[in-house]
Amino acid sequence: MTVDTDRIPLKISRYTEGQTTDGYDEYMVPYNEDWVVLDALNYIKDYVDGSLAYRWSCRMGVCGSCGMMINGKPKLTCSAFLSEYYPDPIVVEPLANFRVERDLIVDMDDFIHKLDSVKPWLIEGDSVPPANREYKQTPAQLAKYKQYSMCINCTLCYSACPVASNEPEFVGPAAIALAQRYNLDSRDSGKEQRLDVLMANEGVWDCTFVGECSNVCPKGVDPAAAIQQAKLESALAYAKSLIMPKGNK
Amino acid sequence: MRSIKHDILIIGGGGAGLRAAIAVSQENPDLDVAVVSKVYPMRSHTVAAEGGMAAVIKPNDSFEDHIYDTVSGSDWLADQDAVEFFVRTAPSELIQLEHWGCPWSRESDGSVAVRPFGGMQIERTWFAADKTGFHVLHSLFQTTLKYRSLQRYDEWMALRLLTHDGRCQGVAAMELRTGRIVPILAKAVIMCTGGGGRVFPFTTNAAIKTGDGMALAYRAGVALKDMEFVQYHPTGLPGTGILITEAARGEGGILVNNKGHRYLSDYDLGKPLPIDHHDHPKNRTMELGPRDRLSQAFIHEQTKGNVFEGPHGTYVHLDVRHLGESYIEKKIPFVRELSNNYGGVDPVHEPIPVRPVVHYMMGGIDTDIEAATTLPGLYAAGECACVSINGANRLGSNSLTELLVFGAQAGRNAAIFAQQHGISGENDLLSQTQDEINRISELLGNRAGDEKIADLRNIMTSALEEGAGIYRNAEGMQKACTTITELRKRSKNLKLDDTSLSYNTELTSAIELDFMLDIAETVTFSALRRKESRGSHQRTDFPERDDDEFLKHSLAYNTDDAPRIEHKDVVITNLPPAKRIYGGGK
Numbered sequence: 035m036t037v038d039t040d041r042i043p044l045k046i047s048r049y050t051e052g053q054t055t056d057g058y059d060e061y062m063v064p065y066n067e068d069w070v071v072l073d074a075l076n077y078i079k080d081y082v083d084g085s086l087a088y089r090w091s092c093r094m095g096v097c098g099s100c101g102m103m104i105n106g107k108p109k110l111t112c113s114a115f116l117s118e119y120y121p122d123p124i125v126v127e128p129l130a131n132f133r134v135e136r137d138l139i140v141d142m143d144d145f146i147h148k149l150d151s152v153k154p155w156l157i158e159g160d161s162v163p164p165a166n167r168e169y170k171q172t173p174a175q176l177a178k179y180k181q182y183s184m185c186i187n188c189t190l191c192y193s194a195c196p197v198a199s200n201e202p203e204f205v206g207p208a209a210i211a212l213a214q215r216y217n218l219d220s221r222d223s224g225k226e227q228r229l230d231v232l233m234a235n236e237g238v239w240d241c242t243f244v245g246e247c248s249n250v251c252p253k254g255v256d257p258a259a260a261i262q263q264a265k266l267e268s269a270l271a272y273a274k275s276l277i278m279p280k281g282n283k
Numbered sequence: 284m285r286s287i288k289h290d291i292l293i294i295g296g297g298g299a300g301l302r303a304a305i306a307v308s309q310e311n312p313d314l315d316v317a318v319v320s321k322v323y324p325m326r327s328h329t330v331a332a333e334g335g336m337a338a339v340i341k342p343n344d345s346f347e348d349h350i351y352d353t354v355s356g357s358d359w360l361a362d363q364d365a366v367e368f369f370v371r372t373a374p375s376e377l378i379q380l381e382h383w384g385c386p387w388s389r390e391s392d393g394s395v396a397v398r399p400f401g402g403m404q405i406e407r408t409w410f411a412a413d414k415t416g417f418h419v420l421h422s423l424f425q426t427t428l429k430y431r432s433l434q435r436y437d438e439w440m441a442l443r444l445l446t447h448d449g450r451c452q453g454v455a456a457m458e459l460r461t462g463r464i465v466p467i468l469a470k471a472v473i474m475c476t477g478g479g480g481r482v483f484p485f486t487t488n489a490a491i492k493t494g495d496g497m498a499l500a501y502r503a504g505v506a507l508k509d510m511e512f513v514q515y516h517p518t519g520l521p522g523t524g525i526l527i528t529e530a531a532r533g534e535g536g537i538l539v540n541n542k543g544h545r546y547l548s549d550y551d552l553g554k555p556l557p558i559d560h561h562d563h564p565k566n567r568t569m570e571l572g573p574r575d576r577l578s579q580a581f582i583h584e585q586t587k588g589n590v591f592e593g594p595h596g597t598y599v600h601l602d603v604r605h606l607g608e609s610y611i612e613k614k615i616p617f618v619r620e621l622s623n624n625y626g627g628v629d630p631v632h633e634p635i636p637v638r639p640v641v642h643y644m645m646g647g648i649d650t651d652i653e654a655a656t657t658l659p660g661l662y663a664a665g666e667c668a669c670v671s672i673n674g675a676n677r678l679g680s681n682s683l684t685e686l687l688v689f690g691a692q693a694g695r696n697a698a699i700f701a702q703q704h705g706i707s708g709e710n711d712l713l714s715q716t717q718d719e720i721n722r723i724s725e726l727l728g729n730r731a732g733d734e735k736i737a738d739l740r741n742i743m744t745s746a747l748e749e750g751a752g753i754y755r756n757a758e759g760m761q762k763a764c765t766t767i768t769e770l771r772k773r774s775k776n777l778k779l780d781d782t783s784l785s786y787n788t789e790l791t792s793a794i795e796l797d798f799m800l801d802i803a804e805t806v807t808f809s810a811l812r813r814k815e816s817r818g819s820h821q822r823t824d825f826p827e828r829d830d831d832e833f834l835k836h837s838l839a840y841n842t843d844d845a846p847r848i849e850h851k852d853v854v855i856t857n858l859p860p861a862k863r864i865y866g867g868g869k
Binding site for chain 2: 050068079080083085088089090091093094097098135139146149155165166167168169170173179180183212216222
C-alpha cells in the first residue's frame, strides 16, 4: 500500500436474506494504481467491514469466481484495475440476471444445471483408440474447437445477454459455446444429442446478432458465433429430418 | 439431527478429487459417491496450473529416466516404490484423460506434443498451451457430469472428520449458503483438498489454499509428513505472486540478473548455451535446473546485489523476447496475458520481472502407495497427501500427473474398502457433529473477542516467510515456532463482524485461519528438527545433506501442545543415495 493518502470511493450493493429494499454501503479505499477492484474488496473485508460477502479465489483471471457488475458492466474483479475508474466512484453490484444470495454472491444453481444439460463431455463414436493409444488430432482439428474450450464459466455472458434477462429458460451463451466445443471436436460423436437439447427451448431463436456475450467474455471466447452455428446446424438437421425421419439416416 | 449417507465421500473437487470420483464409478458403478467442495469444482486451484503434465510416451524416453529424474530431483527423499508406480501408471492415466477430451497440444502428425521441463533429462511434459491445469480440471469436471451416481455438495466446507471404531466414517460439513452443519457419513473418505500455500505471504496459491484437508487429518490423529519441504517456484510476478510458468524456460526463456548475466551458470547448473544454439534449452541444465536450486541461486544473487529493485521488492529478468511473438502466442499465450495484466510488461518486447514465490507443499497427509492413511477408511491424494513421490523437491509437471495417478488409486482402494465395511456407531458420529456445531456457534457468537482475522493472518504469514523461507536457521525457525504458538492462543479470541448464516465468508476465513495455524506449526516444528540441508530445506547452520541421520521422513503428530515429531525410513529400491548433479552428466 502506498503512503499516499489518495483514496477512491466504492459504492457496494449489500443484501442479506429477508431484506426488502435495495441497499448500498460506501467505502473509501486507498488508491493504488496496481490494485484491481478485488484488492479493494479485500481491503474492505480485512480492515473495514468483515461482513462483506463475495466470491474469489485465483486472482489471476482463470478460476471464474469473481465476476460482478462494475459500473453496470459485467467484469472479473481481479482483472478490473482501479486506475480504469479513478478518481470517479466505482459501483460494485452482483452479476445481473441472477438471483442474489448475499451481497455480491449470486445463485449459480441454474447455470450449473444448464451446463450439465448440454452433455458437455466427449461422446464416443465407433472408432475409439485402444487404452494405450491417443486419438490423433491435428493442430488444425484442435484449432476448430480450441477457442470454445477456453470458457472459464464466469457467467459474465449471462449478465450481458438480453435474451437471458427475458427468458430464464434460455440455455445461454456459455453452455451453448461448451456444446459447440464438443460438437467441433474431431474425437466426438455426440452432436445430434446436443442439438436436441439446444433446440428444445425457444430462447436460442430469439438470440439476435447483438453479440454482447462475446463482447464481455474475458477469455476471448465467441459464444455468439457458437449460437449462430448451432442455429444453422439445427435448421439443417430439421430440414433433413423432414426428408429422412430420425433413425433412418 | 439428520445425517446424509453415501458409500464414498470425497472432500475436494479439484483434479485429484474428480479423478477419484470417476475411479470409484469405474471400480463399481453401484457405489454412490459424494464430492464435498468449498468452491464449485471448476474453481479449484488445479485450474491455475500452467506448464504441463509429465508422462513417458515418446520412443526416445524411458520409465527408468523419469524415475531417476524424480528421485534425484527429490534429493533422494522420495519413496522409490511409489515413484516407480507413479511413473509406470502415468502414461495410461494421461491417455485416459485424452480419451475424455482434454485438448492437448499436438504435433503436426496429430500425436500428443511434449515439451522440456526443469530437472527432466528428456522432453516428457504433455501440455495444453500454458493452461494445462485449466483444461485438465474442466475436462475432468465435464466428464464427471455423465456419472449420474455422483452427487456434488458444491460450496460445502468440511469442518471435522468423524471417526468411530477406529475408522474414518464421514465429515461434519457446513453448507455455505445456509450455514447449517450436517453430518455426511460414508464407508470411506478420500481427502483431496490440495495445498496450503496461503500460510505464506507471497504465494502463487489461490485464496482457497488454506490446508483444510491436511489439518482435518492431523486433528484426526494422522501424521503430516515432510511438512518442512516447501517449494519456492523461481518465477513469480513481484507484488501479486502470480505464477509465470516453467514452460517459459522450457520453450527457451532465460534468467538474467541486473548485470545482464545468465547467473545460473555460477551455481553448478552448467554452462549457458547461446539462445540461438540448436541445443538450447538443454535439459537438466541452467534454466532447466530444478526449482529448489534456481530459487536458492536468486537469494545468492540478491546478497551479491545483482538483482533489480522495484516497488514490490527485488527481482531478476525472465527473458523470452527471442522466441518471437507468434511462438509466444502459440506456446505460452497465458504468460503474455498475465505479464501484460499483472506485470505491466509485454514479454514480446520486454523481459518479465520475476522472483521466487511459495508454490507447492511437498509435505502432506502421510499416505502409502495405496493412497491409504494410517486411519482406516481415510485415503488422500494430490497436494494434500505425501506419498511421497516428491521428497524434498518436486519436479515441475509431476504434480498434475500425481493428481491422476493417486486420485485414481485412492478411488479404487476406497471403493474396495467401502464394499467391506459399513457405517457403525452413528450416535457417536452425530454427537461429534454436535460438538462441532457448538464450537462454530461459539466462534460466531463470541462478542467479547477483540482479535481481527487479518491481523493474525499477517503475523502468521510474516513469521513463516522470515523463519521458514528459502534459507533457514535454528534461531529464525525457533522464533517462528514461538510466534505460531502465541497465535494459537490469540486465535481463540477472534471477533467477527458478520453474524449471518448465509455465506458468512468471515466465518469461513476464521475457520481457514485455524486450519492454517495447524499447517504453520507442522512446517516450523518439522523444519526445526531436521538438522541438515536437503532439497527445498536449506539451513545455513547445517549446510550439508546428512543421509546418516536424515534420510528419513518427518512425521508431525497433533498434541495439545507443540506437535510431536517422529521420523521414518525412506524406501530405497534401485537408486542408492547419490549426489544431485545438474548441468551435464547424471
